[in-house]
Amino acid sequence: MESAMPIIMVxxxxxxxxxxxxxxxxxxxxxxxxxxxxIQVRVGPNRVGPWGLLQPLADGAKLLLKEExxxxxxxxxxxxxxxxxxxxxxxxxxxxxxxxxxxxxESILGPSVSKYDLNTGVIADINVGxxxxxxxxxxxxxxxxxxxxxxxxxxxxxxxIRAAAQMISYELGLSLSxxxxxxxxxxxxxxxxxxxxDSIWKWYIFRQxxxxxxxxxxxxxxxxxxxxxxxxxxxxxxxxxxxxxxxMKFGLFYLGEYAHLLxxxxxxxxxxxxxxxxxxxxxxxxxxxxxxxFVFVFVWIRGTYPRLRYDRVMTFGWKxxxxxxxxxxxxxxxxxxxxxxxxxx
Amino acid sequence: xxxxxxxxxxxxxxxxxxxxxxxxxxVHNVLFMILTMIGLACLFILLHAEFLAMVQIIVxxxxxxxxxxxxxxxxxxxxxxxxxxHRRVRxxxxxxxxxxxxxxxxxxxxxxxxxxxxxxxxxPAGMTNTEIIARELFTTYLLPFEIASVLLLAAIVGTxxxxxxxxx
Numbered sequence: 035m036e037s038a039m040p041i042i043m044v045x046x047x048x049x050x051x052x053x054x055x056x057x058x059x060x061x062x063x064x065x066x067x068x069x070x071x072x073i074q075v076r077v078g079p080n081r082v083g084p085w086g087l088l089q090p091l092a093d094g095a096k097l098l099l100k101e102e103x104x105x106x107x108x109x110x111x112x113x114x115x116x117x118x119x120x121x122x123x124x125x126x127x128x129x130x131x132x133x134x135x136x137x138x139x140e141s142i143l144g145p146s147v148s149k150y151d152l153n154t155g156v157i158a159d160i161n162v163g164x165x166x167x168x169x170x171x172x173x174x175x176x177x178x179x180x181x182x183x184x185x186x187x188x189x190x191x192x193x194x195i196r197a198a199a200q201m202i203s204y205e206l207g208l209s210l211s212x213x214x215x216x217x218x219x220x221x222x223x224x225x226x227x228x229x230x231x232d233s234i235w236k237w238y239i240f241r242q243x244x245x246x247x248x249x250x251x252x253x254x255x256x257x258x259x260x261x262x263x264x265x266x267x268x269x270x271x272x273x274x275x276x277x278x279x280x281x282m283k284f285g286l287f288y289l290g291e292y293a294h295l296l297x298x299x300x301x302x303x304x305x306x307x308x309x310x311x312x313x314x315x316x317x318x319x320x321x322x323x324x325x326x327x328f329v330f331v332f333v334w335i336r337g338t339y340p341r342l343r344y345d346r347v348m349t350f351g352w353k354x355x356x357x358x359x360x361x362x363x364x365x366x367x368x369x370x371x372x373x374x375x376x377x378x379x
Numbered sequence: 380x381x382x383x384x385x386x387x388x389x390x391x392x393x394x395x396x397x398x399x400x401x402x403x404x405x406v407h408n409v410l411f412m413i414l415t416m417i418g419l420a421c422l423f424i425l426l427h428a429e430f431l432a433m434v435q436i437i438v439x440x441x442x443x444x445x446x447x448x449x450x451x452x453x454x455x456x457x458x459x460x461x462x463x464x465h466r467r468v469r470x471x472x473x474x475x476x477x478x479x480x481x482x483x484x485x486x487x488x489x490x491x492x493x494x495x496x497x498x499x500x501x502x503p504a505g506m507t508n509t510e511i512i513a514r515e516l517f518t519t520y521l522l523p524f525e526i527a528s529v530l531l532l533a534a535i536v537g538t539x540x541x542x543x544x545x546x547x
Contacts, residue, residue, distance in 0.1 A: 112406065160429065162508075166433055168433075168441075169433045169436035172440070172441025172445075179445070180406075180448075183406065195452060198449045201445075202445055205442070
């Protein structure tokens, strides 16, 4: 029993995070529709339950009960695999996000918890956390590409080709925008990055404002939020790569999309806004507040900006985002080296 | 435990490698190649080389394979149908190349079989895998590292020049 304890605890932690993330994702759809409603001066969903609070449940039931269609001429194995890849690659990166300082498990399960180092508010405290995130998100692209290809439809194929080109282009900008933070923190470990931002002046938003801006733009392009959602652009491509999907397979794509949104907000909080750091309130509450603030910001952006034209998106990615990102990395490295050499000594 | 994991991962990697060669649909080949890359990355993790594992996934499984898939989708390659003529010649070339590979691999495999089995080497205290790689790259292997970066830059410039249509 004693030796099985660490494994059981890790499983408990994983389940806790998955359940929490899935619940948040369900309610993200409601938040998005409500906020968009207010932005567009209408009410938003309010029929199911008080203030529409049961709307996500109704949506889920609807998706489950719809007819499952596999298009004839689809490449069946890949067709089923694609939504699974999207969901898995959207959920797995949450494993390295530090949600809180401690989960407070010691008070429930006694001191044996601290012996196994299970009380940290992160599932896997790995040394290459940020690289792990980029690795998994670069695999997530396959779900979109393969889904569009396997549907055997022109709109889907065009959507997924757009997705492939856009995601490859913006992955570069996303990595470049984060390097500044990594240079200053001196580590790839997300837990240590959060710990290095222990007062508000040390938050990387103040030391890396340009990096933050680049991260926000490249991030929303990477998860295909509205100004950049050309792969599912309904007035040109019906629904892009998900045109031929129905029922729960469509639901999985949808879930993956919102999990990506939640993850991007969590990562923004972790990298630039001090993660769980904050006075008075418990760390987990700070983290959730900051995370949902960024969810709101992304919905706000969606309600404000129209979709860009495709060639503009690509030109911007390669000719603006990448050079500015390289400039940011070089300037950060230069100033930081000067600081280490002269001011600090 | 480690040995079991190693053999399982090695099996996945090798079997998907076999599928890469034998399947007829290019998209399936690419999918199994991705699986091979991920298997290799997991083997790196088993050797405590986390940094290499993640770079393997980002660069090979993430970026390069997306380009493969992109080209295959653009060309709309559905199934590879080998032409019936010259079948003998093709088999001959294949067998000769396989034999040559075996000949090249003999010294390597002899060295591997005679060496004592090793697991992951221990890290120096207080240093992560990433730090060690960074230190080695920027001290011991600085010159090859810089040469490789110049080579990559030249390749990028070359691609841009080829990709740019001459304007008249």
